[in-house]
Each structure stands twice: as C-alpha cells, then as structure tokens.
Amino acid sequence: MSDAKLVGSDRVLAVLAELARHPNGIGLEEMARAVDSSKPTVHRALASLRRAGFAAQNGHGRYLLGNEFLRMAFAHQEARPDHVRVMPVLEALCDRYGETVHYAVLDGTSVVYRSKLDPPAGAVRLTSVVGGRNPAHCTAVGKILLAEALRDEDAVRAWVGDRTLERPSERSIGTAEELHAELVRIRDQGYATDDQENEPGVNCVAVPAYLTSPTVPSGAISVSGLAYRTPLRKLVNDLPAIRAIVTEKDPW
Amino acid sequence: MSDAKLVGSDRVLAVLAELARHPNGIGLEEMARAVDSSKPTVHRALASLRRAGFAAQNGHGRYLLGNEFLRMAFAHQEARPDHVRVMPVLEALCDRYGETVHYAVLDGTSVVYRSKLDPPAGAVRLTSVVGGRNPAHCTAVGKILLAEALRDEDAVRAWVGDRTLERPSERSIGTAEELHAELVRIRDQGYATDDQENEPGVNCVAVPAYLTSPTVPSGAISVSGLAYRTPLRKLVNDLPAIRAIVTEKDPW
DNA sequence: GATATAAGTTCCAATTATTGGAAGATTATG
DNA sequence: CATAATCTTCCAATAATTGGAACTTATATC
Numbered sequence: 153m154s155d156a157k158l159v160g161s162d163r164v165l166a167v168l169a170e171l172a173r174h175p176n177g178i179g180l181e182e183m184a185r186a187v188d189s190s191k192p193t194v195h196r197a198l199a200s201l202r203r204a205g206f207a208a209q210n211g212h213g214r215y216l217l218g219n220e221f222l223r224m225a226f227a228h229q230e231a232r233p234d235h236v237r238v239m240p241v242l243e244a245l246c247d248r249y250g251e252t253v254h255y256a257v258l259d260g261t262s263v264v265y266r267s268k269l270d271p272p273a274g275a276v277r278l279t280s281v282v283g284g285r286n287p288a289h290c291t292a293v294g295k296i297l298l299a300e301a302l303r304d305e306d307a308v309r310a311w312v313g314d315r316t317l318e319r320p321s322e323r324s325i326g327t328a329e330e331l332h333a334e335l336v337r338i339r340d341q342g343y344a345t346d347d348q349e350n351e352p353g354v355n356c357v358a359v360p361a362y363l364t365s366p367t368v369p370s371g372a373i374s375v376s377g378l379a380y381r382t383p384l385r386k387l388v389n390d391l392p393a394i395r396a397i398v399t400e401k402d403p404w
Numbered sequence: 405m406s407d408a409k410l411v412g413s414d415r416v417l418a419v420l421a422e423l424a425r426h427p428n429g430i431g432l433e434e435m436a437r438a439v440d441s442s443k444p445t446v447h448r449a450l451a452s453l454r455r456a457g458f459a460a461q462n463g464h465g466r467y468l469l470g471n472e473f474l475r476m477a478f479a480h481q482e483a484r485p486d487h488v489r490v491m492p493v494l495e496a497l498c499d500r501y502g503e504t505v506h507y508a509v510l511d512g513t514s515v516v517y518r519s520k521l522d523p524p525a526g527a528v529r530l531t532s533v534v535g536g537r538n539p540a541h542c543t544a545v546g547k548i549l550l551a552e553a554l555r556d557e558d559a560v561r562a563w564v565g566d567r568t569l570e571r572p573s574e575r576s577i578g579t580a581e582e583l584h585a586e587l588v589r590i591r592d593q594g595y596a597t598d599d600q601e602n603e604p605g606v607n608c609v610a611v612p613a614y615l616t617s618p619t620v621p622s623g624a625i626s627v628s629g630l631a632y633r634t635p636l637r638k639l640v641n642d643l644p645a646i647r648a649i650v651t652e653k654d655p656w
Numbered sequence: 657g658a659t660a661t662a663a664g665t666t667c668c669a670a671t672t673a674t675t676g677g678a679a680g681a682t683t684a685t686g
Numbered sequence: 687c688a689t690a691a692t693c694t695t696c697c698a699a700t701a702a703t704t705g706g707a708a709c710t711t712a713t714a715t716c
Contacts, residue, residue: 160673160703161416161449165456172476175483180664190705195665197413204417213664213712217480219516222535224424225477228469230533231427246524264471269524272498281482283474412674412702432693442676447694465683465693658716665710673702681694686687 163189167197168221171207177214229282234370235267237363241373241401242269245394249375251382252278255361256293257371258301261315262286263294266371278354278376286350289317289331290324292358293372296344299335300360300369308332323349343391344372347384355384357391359398366402373398415441419449420473423459429466481534486622487519489615493625493653494521497646501627503634504530507613508545509623510553513567514538515546518623530606530628538602541569541583542576544610545624548596551587552612552621560584575601595643596624599636607636609643611650618654625650 158166166187171178178186184194198215201207205220229235238255245253246269255267262285270277280286288294302308305328312328325331338344346356356376360369375394377387410418418439423430430438436446450467453459457472481487490507497505498521507519514537522529532538540546554560557580564580577583590596598608608628612621627646629639 161413161452162455164413164416165452165458169456169472169476172480175480176485179662181662191664192666192705193703196703200413200417203414204421206417209664219511219535219537220421222477222481223533223537224421224535225474226481226534227536228424228427229474229478230529233428243524243526259471272495272521272523274495277482281475282478283471283476284479285471285475431691433691443693444676444695445674448674461693660713660715662713663711665708667708668706669704671702671704673700673704675698675700675702677697679694679696682692684691685689 157188163187163193164197164200167194168201168206171201171215171217174216177210177212177216179214183215229267232266234363238267238361238371238373239269241361241398242267244397244401245373245375246271248393248397249377249390250274252280252376254280254293254374254376255371256291256297256374258288258294258297259285261288261311263288263291263297263372279351287318287320290320290346290349291374292344292346292356293374294344295334295338295346296358296360296372297369298331299338299344302332302335305329305332308335320350321348321352323347325349343388343395345384345388346374346376348379353379355379355382355387357384357387357394359391359395361398362402409440415439415445416449416452419446420453420458423453423467423469426468429462429464429468431466435467481519484518486615490519490613490623490625491521493613493650494519496649496653497625497627498523500645500649501629501642502526504532504628506532506545506626506628507623508543508626510540510546510549511537513540513563515540515543515549515624531603539570539572542572542598542601543626544596544598544608545626546596547586547590547598548610548612548624549621550583551590551596554584554587557581557584560587572602573600573604575599577601595640595647597636597640598626598628600631605631607631607634607639609636609639609646611643611647613650614654 170183170186180191180194184191198207205218208216208218210216242253250271252270254265256263256265264285265280265282268280268282288298302311308331309328317326319326325334344358354376356374358372358374361371361373363370375387422435422438432443436443450459457470460468460470462468494505502523504522506517508515508517516537517532517534520532520534540550554563560583561580569578571578577586596610606628608626610624610626613623613625615622627639
C-alpha cells in the first residue's frame with residue numbers, strides 16, 4: 153500500500169482488512185489511526201460494512217468482523233470446486249494418519265493452500281491457513297509442483313531470477329543450485345519432503361494431485377507431522393499407502 | 405436491501421458478496437446484472453476488490469473471490485477468542501464420537517455457529533457453516549440457550565411475539581405453548597435435543613457452555629449425528645460422557 | 657453522585673470521486 | 687477470417703465523500 157491516502161471503497165476495504173486483524177475487536181479511534189483517516193470517515197466506512205453484515209458492534213462500542221463475513225467465506229470455501237473434489241482424499245488421509253493434510257497450488261513464487269484438514273485430536277496447530285501462502289521452494293507441496301514445472305537448471309535459474317530465496321529455517325534451500333538438485337531428486341522419487349525447512353518442528357511429504365487432468369497436476373496434497381512424534385522416515389515409509397489413497401480417489 | 409441503487413462502497417461490498425455466491429467464478433456482465441449496475445461501474449468495483457486481494461481474475465477473464473479474502477476470514481476465525489477457548493472441547497468430543505460438533509450463540513431469534521468441527525471420516529456434510537444461522541427454536545443449541553433465557557411462559561410468548569415460528573421440518577415446534585413445554589423439559593433434564601427438527605435426517609444433543617462465566621452460558625455445544633447411523637437415543641445415552649468432557653475443559 | 661475524560665456520532669460546506677454511455681480492445685466461436 | 691461476446695478505457699456530467707467542529711454517550715476517577 154502506497155503512501156497515498158485511500159479514498160472511497162479502497163478505504164472501506166482497508167477498514168475491513170484491519171477489522172479482520174482484530175479478533176478481539178477494535179475501537180473507532182484506533183481504527184482511524186490504523187487506516188490513516190478521520191473518525192467521521194472511518195465511522196461511515198464501518199456503517200457501510202455493518203449494512204453489509206461484514207462488521208458489528210459489541211456491547212462496549214468496539215467493532216468486530218460480522219457474522220455474514222465469516223458465513224460468506226466458509227460457505228464459499230465449502231462450495232469451491234477444487235475443495236469439493238479434493239476433500240474425499242484429504243478426509244481419507246487425515247483419518248488414516250491422524251495428521252494435518254493440505255491441498256495447495258502454485259501461485260507465482262509461492263504456494264497457496266486451497267484446503268486444509270486437521271485431525272480432531274492433536275494439540276498443536278500448524279500455522280498454515282486456507283488462502284494463506286508460503287514460499288514454494290521450502291514446502292513439500294511447492295517443491296513437488298516446481299519439480300513438474302521447472303524441468304532443467306536454466307528454468308530453475310530463471311524462476312529464482314535475482315531474488316534471494318528466503319530461508320525460514322536453517323534447513324531451507326537457499327540457492328538455485330541446491331533447488332535444482334533437490335527437484336531432480338524429487339522427479340526421480342516421485343514425491344517431495346519438507347524436513348523442517350518451512351516451519352521448525354514440522355515435517356511433511358507431498359505428492360502431486362490430478363484433480364482436473366490425468367497428466368497435469370492441478371496442485372499437490374501433503375501430509376504433515378510434528379517432528380517429535382512423526383519422524384520424516386515414518387511419513388516416507390507411508391508413501392506407498394498415501395499414493396494409493398490419492399490415486400484411488402482420482403477421477404481418472 | 406432496498407430498491408434504491410447502491411452507490412460507492414455499498415456497491416463494492418455487494419459485488420464482494422455476490423462474488424462469494426459464485427465458487428465457479430462470474431463474468432462481468434452477469435455481475436453487472438446481479439448488482440443492477442453498469443459494466444464500467446462494476447469493473448471499477450472489481451478493480452478495488454482486486455487491489456485489496458479480495459477478487460482475482462482467472463485465465464478466462466471471469467472473476468473469483470481472492471485468496472486474501474479467504475486467508476483473512478480463516479485466520480481471523482482461528483484467532484477468535486471464543487473459538488480458541490472452545491476448540492479443545494470440540495476436538496475431544498469430535499475425536500470421541502466421530503460426529504460433527506458445534507459451538508453456537510444466540511443472536512436475536514436465531515443461533516449463530518461460532519465454531520464447527522467435522523470428523524475426517526464421514527461422507528455426508530451438514531449444512532451448518534461458521535457465521536451461519538438457524539432458528540433458535542428448532543435447534544438443540546438454540547433450545548438449551550432459550551431454556552436459560554426464557555424462564556416462564558410470558559417470556560416465551562414475548563419472545564415469539566407476533567411471528568409465525570418457521571418449521572423447517574414436520575417435527576419442528578410451531579407454537580409458543582409447545583416451545584414453553586419443551587423448555588421446561590430441557591431445564592429439568594439439563595440438555596436439549598433436536599430430533600430431526602431443524603434438518604431432516606439429522607439428530608443433535610446440546611449442553612450449555614460456560615466459556616466466560618461459571619454461571620452464565622456464553623453459548624452451547626452440540627454433537628450431531630445422522631439419524632440413520634446415530635439414533636438420538638445413543639446420543640442421549642452419551643450425555644453423561646459428553647458433559648464430563650465439556651466440564652473437564654471448563655476454565656472454572 | 658459529580659465531574660472530567662474518552663470515545664462514538666452527526667452536521668454540512670468544500671472538495672473530490674463516481675458514474676455510465678460510447679467506444680475500443682481482446683477473446684471465443686463458427 | 688468474420689462475427690459475436692466480453693472485458694476495458696475514456697471523460698463530461700453528476701453525485702458522493704471528506705474531515706473539522708460540535709454534539710452525545712459511556713466510562714473512569716475522585
């Protein structure tokens with residue numbers, strides 16, 4: 153967001169985004185500071201949002217995201233075609249392994265999580281969230297999709313460009329050379345792993361998902377585990393069974 | 405929404421709401437018809453939404469809800485205090501019974517679902533959704549909360565007012581007298597049931613939840629079951645165990 | 657309970673943004 | 687390739703938005 157002041161609907165959407173960052177609610181003055189606008193202007197923006205059901209006011213006059221906003225988002229997600237298609241697979245994997253499972257797609261240099269399923273039992277939650285993103289080069293879902301998309305070292309170098317690859321953990325890949333070598337391994341073995349590369353303490357394996365075509369993956373499916381209770385070796389040993397579950401549900 | 409044409413930010417929010425109704429995407433002209441506006445106007449509204457990350461355009465020029473919108477909503481929900489507080493209970497119940505569980509609060513004459521957890525295994529999905537609502541008088545969560553809030557027949561009559569209580573199924577309560585009698589029973593037994601009253605084929609039991617006070621319920625927790633595989637009698641027999649799980653996680 | 661402070665709400669003159677018909681550009685279809 | 691469908695841009699005319707000031711309500715303090 154530039155230094156330029158927001159106007160009209162851009163400002164209302166900024167207010168909506170700011171509301172979402174405050175699960176405990178926010179006051180009018182704090183919101184006005186956050187979006188760099190006067191109180192009457194923010195008051196009118198909140199009035200618009202309230203009319204749409206996207207904001208509400210609690211008993212103390214503080215503003216909260218409204219029910220309708222959450223209903224819209226959750227209902228939309230339930231009806232999303234790729235979500236509907238992938239859920240039987242995610243349910244089967246989640247039920248079988250008792251770990252968090254994801255479906256993600258490439259989006260630029262990141263992966264975006266389209267679907268996520270947590271087991272009911274299991275105290276610790278991962279930081280991924282539907283609609284959220286992570287760098288593709290240090291996630292299992294990202295690497296399996298890059299293995300398909302970047303078939304040689306020139307393609308890998310072009311993809312990296314002049315960026316410095318971010319390294320969320322010490323185990324993260326940091327250079328085009330390392331990434332290329334990893335993608336060669338992945339193509340050879342047909343799956344990708346994340347050995348605490350994206351998030352310390354979290355392991356993951358991923359395979360491609362063919363939701364819309366028998367030959368071009370639409371995304372990738374992963375099974376994650378907390379390193380202390382689900383070593384990567386165990387996840388890797390389960391790959392034949394994981395593939396079988398994923399393939400069994402293919403529409404091909 | 406009145407017949408009056410929407411302007412400015414109200415229109416942008418209407419476009420956002422309409423986008424959410426189209427998980428397969430929507431074209432510009434269809435959207436213009438849906439929000440009763442000209443194409444250039446809707447085009448600018450979509451441009452605002454795209455700047456905020458709330459809309460995106462697929463390869464065919466059709467518009468979809470954007471990743472950022474879903475991320476915001478899902479991340480917000482994960483951080484919502486009542487959701488954080490109730491999740492350990494819902495996880496324990498869902499793991500134990502392998503059925504869908506909810507936490508809901510009263511909102512006017514409806515209940516609003518604040519949290520929902522589905523078991524990984526189980527083919528059929530219920531229609532409830534986070535942020536969504538149902539009439540209080542024909543849901544287990546609604547009835548247990550009304551039992552607490554409406555202590556005598558006058559209060560029940562006042563609550564019904566001059567409304568005709570909607571009856572989503574033949575088993576739904578339809579009069580103030582019937583509702584009062586039911587609430588007396590519920591107060592006596594300390595739990596509520598939904599014997600396919602809100603949704604054909606779905607049974608449910610609910611108990612009050614004391615997330616923020618030891619004496620005033622903040623909402624209700626329910627365990628639902630499909631009638632064909634989880635008879636209501638079985639859910640009722642499980643109530644002592646359900647209560648134990650709910651109480652064990654109380655912060656009191 | 658009275659007073660002060662904090663926060664939300666309304667007013668309205670001045671200013672800026674929005675609107676939609678028309679036209680242009682791009683994509684899809686036969 | 688021609689045509690139709692759909693998305694995108696332009697700009698004169700029109701309407702909405704803005705924020706300082708003031709008002710109202712709620713909360714905190716003495």
